[in-house]
Amino acid sequence: MAPHNSIKKGFSKLIKEDKLKLIASYFENPGEVITLLKSYWHSDKRQQQLFDEFSENTISNFFIPYGISPNVNINGKTYIVPMVIEESSVVAAASAAAKFWGERGGFHAQVIDTRKIGQVHFGWNGDKEQLQELFPKIKERLLADTAVMTEKMVKRGGGILDIQLIDFTAQIDDYYQLRIAFNTCNSMGANFINSVLEQFGHSLQNFFAEQIELPETLRKVEIIMTILSNNTPDCRVKVWVECPVNQLDGIDEHLSGAEYAQKFKKAVDIAHIDPYRATTHNKGIYNGIDAVVIATGNDFRAVEAAGHTYAARNGRYESLSSVSISNDIFRFELEVPMALGTVGGLTGLHPLAKKSLELLGNPTAPELMIIAATMGLANNFSAVRSLTTKGIQAGHMKMHLNNILNQLQASEEEKRKAREHFKEKTVSYAGVEKYLESLRK
Numbered sequence: 001m002a003p004h005n006s007i008k009k010g011f012s013k014l015i016k017e018d019k020l021k022l023i024a025s026y027f028e029n030p031g032e033v034i035t036l037l038k039s040y041w042h043s044d045k046r047q048q049q050l051f052d053e054f055s056e057n058t059i060s061n062f063f064i065p066y067g068i069s070p071n072v073n074i075n076g077k078t079y080i081v082p083m084v085i086e087e088s089s090v091v092a093a094a095s096a097a098a099k100f101w102g103e104r105g106g107f108h109a110q111v112i113d114t115r116k117i118g119q120v121h122f123g124w125n126g127d128k129e130q131l132q133e134l135f136p137k138i139k140e141r142l143l144a145d146t147a148v149m150t151e152k153m154v155k156r157g158g159g160i161l162d163i164q165l166i167d168f169t170a171q172i173d174d175y176y177q178l179r180i181a182f183n184t185c186n187s188m189g190a191n192f193i194n195s196v197l198e199q200f201g202h203s204l205q206n207f208f209a210e211q212i213e214l215p216e217t218l219r220k221v222e223i224i225m226t227i228l229s230n231n232t233p234d235c236r237v238k239v240w241v242e243c244p245v246n247q248l249d250g251i252d253e254h255l256s257g258a259e260y261a262q263k264f265k266k267a268v269d270i271a272h273i274d275p276y277r278a279t280t281h282n283k284g285i286y287n288g289i290d291a292v293v294i295a296t297g298n299d300f301r302a303v304e305a306a307g308h309t310y311a312a313r314n315g316r317y318e319s320l321s322s323v324s325i326s327n328d329i330f331r332f333e334l335e336v337p338m339a340l341g342t343v344g345g346l347t348g349l350h351p352l353a354k355k356s357l358e359l360l361g362n363p364t365a366p367e368l369m370i371i372a373a374t375m376g377l378a379n380n381f382s383a384v385r386s387l388t389t390k391g392i393q394a395g396h397m398k399m400h401l402n403n404i405l406n407q408l409q410a411s412e413e414e415k416r417k418a419r420e421h422f423k424e425k426t427v428s429y430a431g432v433e434k435y436l437e438s439l440r441k
């Protein structure tokens with residue numbers, strides 16, 4: 001075990017080999033640690049350099065499985081969906097739901113809007129009515145000063161959609177905000193938005209400096225910060241499945257399809273009234289979404305942060321999905337914000353992200369929003385289905401069996417025997433340990 005020591009200054013200046021040696025020296029067996037971490041380096045030096053340059057202070061790579069959910073039917077089109085996730089059973093759960101709904105009309109999806117938000121937070125100690133009066137001129141100036149930066153995006157059909165001035169002086173003295181809406185087309189747009197916002201900050205300062213008719217104290221604005229908002233409620237997608245309730249016959253051996261639909265609805269309704277359940281329920285949704293977001297080189301923290309804010313939009317943290325049953329039609333729906341890109345950022349740099357997008361047929365950003373949300377609904381369906389029937393552990397632990405066997409350093413022969421043995425039995429760590437002991441005796 002590495003002791004919890006601190007590292008002396010200058011770590012970032014060391015070359016990679018020396019960083020690795022230094023970190024390894026904190027372990028009891030530095031040689032083994034170096035060999036282990038080096039064994040995860042890419043064999044092609046140029047590829048490894050690419051990965052090293054994604055981040056800082058890199059000493060190795062951290063592998064996460066890259067899986068496939070085949071045959072996901074969305075709006076009549078079939079996708080082979082790449083999923084990067086470490087949790088056993090997520091890909092299997094998504095695939096099972098895709099198969100189930102593929103036989104019932106597939107997934108239906110619609111992009112509601114794609115607008116993203118950026119903010120300029122600033123302080124000005126003048127009169128708010130005067131600021132409102134100046135605002136049309138300010139807006140004009142901001143747009144003029146960023147025209148060169150936005151030209152290409154405008155040509156692609158995007159750019160700045162709207163600029164609003166918001167008065168927060170009742171909460172914080174002199175604090176105002178410019179809230180800017182953007183369309184960033186197929187890019188996630190973080191760099192584009194942040195560059196435009198920083199220019200807005202400079203332009204705002206210049207604008208006020210030039211207002212010579214104002215007293216000198218009012219010719220200054222304090223730019224507190226400029227940054228995009230990860231709250232993207234208007235960059236949102238809706239995905240749903242539906243079928244007559246009798247097509248749910250057989251899911252639960254003791255209930256008719258109509259009865260099961262009611263039970264499923266109750267399970268989802270609980271996540272609407274109880275944040276403890278809602279958090280787990282939504283986590284199951286993000287099992288599917290994050291896996292696609294990561295596989296395509298997008299920012300899963302941004303996507304999750306937006307989703308959780310959206311889940312709390314009614315003043316309480318709630319389920320992102322909902323169920324309705326009307327005229328014997330069961331409908332299960334998910335509505336989520338989803339700021340994704342298919343160009344720019346890591347999407348074109350990470351070799352596997354690039355391949356993921358190719359596998360998906362090089363989708364547009366809105367199409368990728370639909371695919372990722374679909375996998376969220378698929379995972380949510382499978383999770384709630386398991387929870388309301390045989391329970392989650394049966395399937396989960398079957399998938400987890402491999403992990404337990406690996407932890408217990410089972411040989412290939414032992415693994416084969418254990419998989420056979422536990423086919424019809426409940427899997428637990430203690431049970432597997434005991435079984436391996438019996439084999440090894």
Ligand code: MEV
Pocket residue numbers: 087280281282283284285287383384387392
């Ligand atoms: C586990 O990763 C996800 C679930 O807990 C989701 C849920 O409870 O709905 C199974």
